[in-house]
Amino acid sequence: MIPELGHFALILALCVCLVQGVLPIAGAHYGRREWIVLARPAAQVSFLLMLGAFVSLAWSFYVNDFSVQYVAAHSNSKLPTLFRFGAVWGGHEGSLLLWVFLLSGWTVAVAQFSRTLDDTMVARVIGVLGLVTSGLVLFILFTSNPFDRLLPAAEDGRDLNPLLQDPGLVFHPPVLYMGYVGFAVAFAFAIAALLSGRLDAAWARWSRPWTTAAWVFLTWGIAAGSWWAYYELGWGGWWFWDPVENASFMPWLIGTALIHSLAVTEKRGTFKSWTVLLAIGAFSLSLLGTFLVRSGVLTSVHAFATDPRRGIFILVLLLLVVGSSLVLFAWRAPKVALGGSFALMSRESLLLTGNVLLVVSCASVLLGTLYPLIIDALKLGKISVGPPYFNAVFVPLMTPVLFLMAAVPLARWKNTDVKEIALRMWIPGVLALVAGALVPYLMGGWTVMTNLGVALSVWIASSGVIQVARRLKSGFPPASFWGMHMGHFGIAVFAFGVTMVGGFQEEQDVRMEPGDTVLVGGYQFKMIGVKDVPGPNYSASRGAFEVTKNGSDAKILEPEKRTYFSSTMPMTEAAIDAGFTRDVYVSLGEPLEGKAWAIRVYFKPFVDWIWGGCFLMALGGLFAMSDRRYRLRVKESVVVPEAASPPVPKRGRLKGATP
Amino acid sequence: MKAKFLIPLALFAVLVVFLAAGLRLDPHEVPSPLVNKPAPAFKVTQLEHPELQFAAEDLKGKVWLFNVWASWCVACRQEHPVLMQFARQQIIPIVGLDYKDQRKDALGVLKRSGNPYDVIAFDGDGRVGIDYGVYGVPESYLIDKAGIIRYKHIGPITAEALEKTIIPLINELKKS
Numbered sequence: 001m002i003p004e005l006g007h008f009a010l011i012l013a014l015c016v017c018l019v020q021g022v023l024p025i026a027g028a029h030y031g032r033r034e035w036i037v038l039a040r041p042a043a044q045v046s047f048l049l050m051l052g053a054f055v056s057l058a059w060s061f062y063v064n065d066f067s068v069q070y071v072a073a074h075s076n077s078k079l080p081t082l083f084r085f086g087a088v089w090g091g092h093e094g095s096l097l098l099w100v101f102l103l104s105g106w107t108v109a110v111a112q113f114s115r116t117l118d119d120t121m122v123a124r125v126i127g128v129l130g131l132v133t134s135g136l137v138l139f140i141l142f143t144s145n146p147f148d149r150l151l152p153a154a155e156d157g158r159d160l161n162p163l164l165q166d167p168g169l170v171f172h173p174p175v176l177y178m179g180y181v182g183f184a185v186a187f188a189f190a191i192a193a194l195l196s197g198r199l200d201a202a203w204a205r206w207s208r209p210w211t212t213a214a215w216v217f218l219t220w221g222i223a224a225g226s227w228w229a230y231y232e233l234g235w236g237g238w239w240f241w242d243p244v245e246n247a248s249f250m251p252w253l254i255g256t257a258l259i260h261s262l263a264v265t266e267k268r269g270t271f272k273s274w275t276v277l278l279a280i281g282a283f284s285l286s287l288l289g290t291f292l293v294r295s296g297v298l299t300s301v302h303a304f305a306t307d308p309r310r311g312i313f314i315l316v317l318l319l320l321v322v323g324s325s326l327v328l329f330a331w332r333a334p335k336v337a338l339g340g341s342f343a344l345m346s347r348e349s350l351l352l353t354g355n356v357l358l359v360v361s362c363a364s365v366l367l368g369t370l371y372p373l374i375i376d377a378l379k380l381g382k383i384s385v386g387p388p389y390f391n392a393v394f395v396p397l398m399t400p401v402l403f404l405m406a407a408v409p410l411a412r413w414k415n416t417d418v419k420e421i422a423l424r425m426w427i428p429g430v431l432a433l434v435a436g437a438l439v440p441y442l443m444g445g446w447t448v449m450t451n452l453g454v455a456l457s458v459w460i461a462s463s464g465v466i467q468v469a470r471r472l473k474s475g476f477p478p479a480s481f482w483g484m485h486m487g488h489f490g491i492a493v494f495a496f497g498v499t500m501v502g503g504f505q506e507e508q509d510v511r512m513e514p515g516d517t518v519l520v521g522g523y524q525f526k527m528i529g530v531k532d533v534p535g536p537n538y539s540a541s542r543g544a545f546e547v548t549k550n551g552s553d554a555k556i557l558e559p560e561k562r563t564y565f566s567s568t569m570p571m572t573e574a575a576i577d578a579g580f581t582r583d584v585y586v587s588l589g590e591p592l593e594g595k596a597w598a599i600r601v602y603f604k605p606f607v608d609w610i611w612g613g614c615f616l617m618a619l620g621g622l623f624a625m626s627d628r629r630y631r632l633r634v635k636e637s638v639v640v641p642e643a644a645s646p647p648v649p650k651r652g653r654l655k656g657a658t659p
Numbered sequence: 660m661k662a663k664f665l666i667p668l669a670l671f672a673v674l675v676v677f678l679a680a681g682l683r684l685d686p687h688e689v690p691s692p693l694v695n696k697p698a699p700a701f702k703v704t705q706l707e708h709p710e711l712q713f714a715a716e717d718l719k720g721k722v723w724l725f726n727v728w729a730s731w732c733v734a735c736r737q738e739h740p741v742l743m744q745f746a747r748q749q750i751i752p753i754v755g756l757d758y759k760d761q762r763k764d765a766l767g768v769l770k771r772s773g774n775p776y777d778v779i780a781f782d783g784d785g786r787v788g789i790d791y792g793v794y795g796v797p798e799s800y801l802i803d804k805a806g807i808i809r810y811k812h813i814g815p816i817t818a819e820a821l822e823k824t825i826i827p828l829i830n831e832l833k834k835s
Contacts, residue, residue, distance in 0.1 A: 277667060284671075291678065311682045319675055326668040334661045370677065377680035 003068050006056030007147035010097075013049035013104070014137045016042055020107075020130030024123035025195070036119050039126040040111040046133070047108040054101045057146055058088050067153030070094060070146040076159035078537040078565070086170030087160040092294060092310075093146035095173060099290070100136045102174070102181045107133065110185055110210070117206060124192035125185075132184055135317045143310045159537065162564040162571045168228040176221025176248060180286040182214025183251055186258065187283035190276045191325055194332045199276060204266035207279065209625045211262060215255045216621035222248050223614035231574050236507060236585055236602045238610055241390040246369045247289030253362040254282040257355045259621075264351055268413055270342065271352070273333040278359075280329060284322040285362070291318055292369070343415040350408045350416075354401050361397040365390065395449075402456045402495060405488055406463040425463060432459035443504050443605070453499025460492035483624025487617045494613025500606035507603070509589070513596045521603025523549050523584050528556075530588070530597055538564040540573075543588050543597065547577060561588040583607045692792070694811055698725070698802045699790035706757050706765055706779035713780045715806065718752060722832045724825075725800040726776070726816075727756045727788060730764040732796040738815035739772055745821055746775035751829055755779035758788045758796055801825060803832045 020042035027035025057070070061084045066072040074091045075084055089098040107129040114122050140146070163169075189207040193199045225245070230238045239245065258278040265275045291314040342348035368385045375383055406428060410421050436455025440446040464485045471477050506521045514529040528544040540562040546554045557575035564571065574587035582605045589598030693699075702714040726742065728735040746753055755776035757765045760783060782788055791800065801810040810828055812820060 273664070280667075288674075315675070315678055315682065318678075322671055323668070323675075326671055330664040330668055333664050370674075370681075373681040374677050377677055 002056045002059050003065065003147040003149065006053045006060075007145065009049045009052035009056070010137060010141065010147070013046045013053065013100075014134060014141065016046040016049060017104075017130045017134040017137060020046060021127050021132075021134050022130075023127075024130075025127035028120040028123045028127070028196070036123040039119075039123040042130065043104070043107045043111040043126050046130070047104040050101045050104040054088075054097060057094060057097060058085060061085065061088050064157070065153075066155070066157050067149055067151060068146075069148045069150040072150050072154040072157045074157065074160050076157040076537060079157070079160055079165075080536055082167065082170060083160055083165050086164065089173050089177075090160045090164050093140070093144040095177070096136065096140050096144055096294075097146055098174060099177055099181060100133055100140065102177050103129065103133050103136065103184055106182055106185050110188075114206070121192055121196065121198075121203075121206075124195050125188045128188035128191045129184060132188075132321060135321065139310075139313050139317060143313050159564065162538070162562065163232065165537075165564070166228065166232055168224060168232070172221060172224040172228055175217055175224060179214050179216075179218025179221045179255075180248070180251060180289065182210070182217055183255060183279075183282040183286050186211040186214065186279045187325070190279035191328065194276060194325075194328050197332065197335065199265075199272040199333075199336045201266050201269050204262050204275065205630065208259070208262050208266060209630045211255065211258055211279070211282075212621045212625045215252070215259055216618045216625070218248065218252050218255060219614055219618040219621065222252060223611050223618075226614075227611050230607075231576055233572070236505075236574075236587075236600070236604070238501070238607065241368070241387045243369050244293050246365050247285075247292050250362050250365055250369075251282050251285040251289065253358050253365070254278055254285055257358040257362075258282050260351050261355055264348055268342070268348060270348060272336050273329075274352075274355070276329060276333060278355075280322070280325045281359075284318075284325075285366075287314075287318050287321060291315060342413070345411075345418055346416050347408060347411040347413045350404055350411050354404050354408065357397055357401045361394060361401075364393045364397065368393070399452065399456065402460060402491065405491065406460045409467055409484065409488075410463075424466075427466060428459050428463035431462045432456070440503065443500070445503070447503060450499055450503035453495055453502070457492040457496035457499065460488055460495070464489050464492070478627055478629070480624045480627035480629075483620045483622070483627070485620070486623055487620030490613045490616030490618075490620055492613070493609050493616055497606045497609030497611075497613060501604050501610065504605045505603060505607075508601045510599055510601065511592055511596055512599045513594065518599075518601055520601045521582070521584070521605070523547055523603060525557075525584075525586065525599075525601050527597075527599065529595070530591075533560075535562060538562045538571075541588065541591070543575075543586070543599075545575070545586050547584055547586075557584070557586045559586045559588045578608055580608070581606060693800075693808050696808060698800065698806050698808050699787075701780070701787045701790060703780050703782060703787060706755070706762060706781040709762070709781070713754070713778055715802075718754070718802070719806055720804050721752060722804055722829055723752045723754055723802050725754050725756060725791075725802055727758050727791070727793050727796055727798045729758045729760045729796050730768045731760065734815045735797045736772075738797050738817075739775070741816050741818050741821065742775035743773050744818070745816075746777075750826065751833075752777040756787060756791075757781050757783075758793060759783065759785040801828060801832070804835070 020039065023035040024039035024042070027033070027038070057068075059065075060068045060071050061075055062081070064071070064075065064077050064084075066075075070091060070093050071087075074087045074094070079087065087094075089095040107126060110125060110129070111122070114125075186207050189203065189210065193203045222245075225248070226238045229240065230236070258275065258281075261271050261275040261278050264271045291311070294310055294314060368389050371385045372383055407421050407425055410424055432455040435458040436451040437446070439454045440450035443450070468477075468485055471481065508518055508520050510516075510518050512518065512527040514527055517524055517526045519525075524547070526546040526548075528546055530541050530543045533540050533542045540560045542558050542560045545557045545559070547557055548554045555577055557577055559575035560573040562571045562573060572587050574585055576586075577584045582603060585600075585602040585604060587600045589600055591597050698715050700715050702712055705711045705713050724745075728738070742753065753776050755778070757779055760781075762781065762783070765779075765781075780787065785793075791798075795813065797815055799812040799816055800808050801812075803809050809832060810825070812825070816825070
């Protein structure tokens with residue numbers, strides 16, 4: 001009964017979403033007030049219905065209702081409750097339901113927090129979101145219904161994929177999806193602006209906190225996924241350039257460009273069509289990511305089930321959503337008046353350069369991801385594109401971005417003096433050169449790449465610190481200022497971590513018997529033994545290793561190799577001793593003859609800085625969002641006329657401005 | 660409408676064409692250099708009768724299906740009922756290759772869920788698999804009367820693949 005209620009709620013939600021998508025937009029067009037005011041209540045009702053659908057699926061998991069096919073396929077009576085909850089989005093159907101549920105959550109948030117916006121704008125935004133939601137709900141109902149019954153009921157469920165039975169994975173997809181889906185709001189704002197012809201500073205200001213919010217979630221989501229891969233897959237890597245990872249990274253790159261471009265549009269009224277295009281692009285890439293992941297056109301370690309009908313449906317949806325918005329863009333964007341002009345050297349031009357580089361790197365990731373498919377479609381053979389391509393393309397593209405990033409906050413709008421910037425950047429420059437040469441040398445081996453990486457991180461971090469210190473002299477800066485610098489500082493931390501791990505990690509694949517020792521990165525690992533331990537729905541071999549450095553206190557690390565009852569695929573649970581400056585990492589490979597095992601041991605210097613950096617970036621986003629000016633003065637900004645660029649901010653305010 | 664504003668749309672159109680083409684392709688399908696080449700010869704012990712041996716030549720003059728499987732292979736379980744069904748029809752001999760496996764595990768699986776194979780070659784260290792270019796389990800080869808590989812199926816054999824591709828091909832090969 002409960003699953004049927006959920007199914008019914010989803011059908012009702014579709015009906016409400018269609019109303020929400022059609023009437024408010026039509027009302028805004030024809031000036032019919034009674035249709036415009038439908039937007040908010042429709043968003044609220046459809047959210048409640050989606051919530052109902054979602055809760056009923058979660059309930060079916062909670063009570064182990066194996067007469068629901070999706071539950072039978074992804075849960076098991078022995079599965080611990082937390083994972084049973086996570087299993088709701090452990091498969092295709094449920095994760096799509098989560099997708100639309102979160103989308104309607106964002107929609108209702110827009111409805112609630114946009115009281116100060118004018119009703120026609122809100123009607124258009126909510127309307128566009130309603131249309132997108134309808135498309136996805138149709139997809140669920142027609143091709144991927146999680147409420148389908150399995151009669152007679154299965155005696156027990158097939159169990160959740162053991163890879164996903166991890167606390168990190170319970171939370172990773174919702175956070176990642178919040179990011180993916182959140183770009184729908186920026187997209188809806190862009191479409192609404194195109195429809196109304198009002199691509200002005202006010203539009204940019206409304207979009208900014210929403211875009212940043214989505215970006216924060218996406219950053220956290222990607223970082224969490226990478227962290228999970230690091231400790232769960234047992235390969236010791238943190239990023240694999242896997243198609244599914246790329247699918248989440250591409251919207252991130254465009255979203256980062258969008259955040260910066262929106263800043264320019266808000267402050268200077270320029271880059272309007274570019275910003276709109278980025279807003280459309282970020283969400284289109286989220287949809288494309290969904291297509292790539294869910295249609296099975298690409299192979300990936302994430303290997304989702306393939307069903308051609310699903311692929312066709314998403315492709316049609318992609319065509320409708322992206323195609324129609326790009327047509328709208330081509331039609332309306334040229335009519336939007338251009339904003340203020342700027343000189344060759346100005347904050348605008350520097351931000352534009354950074355933006356273009358981000359877009360180009362996104363395009364190169366897209367090309368690398370789709371290249372096997374393109375070559376196959378052209379009948380030129382079967383190939384796969386791996387990390388060497390991505391690394392070779394990415395480093396040269398990101399180097400100038402990181403280089404510019406430190407200096408752009410110093411540049412003035414409209415026209416800037418290079419000499420003035422150079423004068424203020426000489427300290428970070430010297431620090432970067434010295435640290436770049438010295439740190440790799442002290443770590444035990446200088447290479448061009450480690451020099452470059454260290455120099456860039458020091459360059460960004462030190463210039464940030466100096467800029468903050470200078471700014472503090474003239475009073476406490478606003479939250480957005482802190483947000484920008486924290487975000488940039490996060491990049492520096494991240495880049496440092498990546499450089500250190502890339503340049504100085506050590507790994508050993510060795511055969512060990514109890515009593516054997518191996519020395520990696522100055523740490524001595526002694527194998528004590530491996531014993532069998534039972535788990536709730538698996539049995540495990542648990543190794544014990546004693547780790548010491550220079551005779552210091554011994555730490556015991558206990559990596560596991562688990563065999564879940566439901567699947568014969570063994571799972572690795574690496575044991576990691578995490579530290580501020582290094583991780584030591586042991587994972588069990590295969591059992592060999594006797595008591596010997598194949599053991600993988602890693603020494604990873606500064607690896608946690610990678611995720612720490614992401615955390616700081618996301619935190620910076622939160623700060624930027626919380627800036628007071630998004631809550632004040634929204635009402636008056638509504639009257640900013642369309643073509644007029646806002647007055648050039650005075651120097652005093654400019655200092656605190658965020659690009 | 661200025662032309663440059665149409666560029667994103669044009670790029671997107673190209674992308675969609677490739678995605679649509681991609682949907683009709685199977686990324687798991689990797690062409691085997693062995694198709695239309697003689698099946699690599701091997702002689703190994705049998706799984707159920709370790710004292711007996713099985714060699715690829717033993718089936719010369721017959722069309723046969725060579726199915727690579729293992730007890731640790733999850734997808735093989737999905738394939739198993741299809742193979743059982745196919746075995747009951749007794750169209751051609753099905754030879755198993757138990758790949759990188761332990762005898763007792765493999766025998767346990769067969770005991771629990773049934774044995775679709777006429778004979779099973781045991782390839783505990785995966786040497787035969789290397790000769791056949793096995794990179795994922797399950798994989799299956801259709802070998803003709805002259806000992807030439809005519810078809811390679813990667814991944815679990817589905818009822819649909821049997822019906823649409825494998826059985827028609829068998830009928831053709833049987834005639835020749």
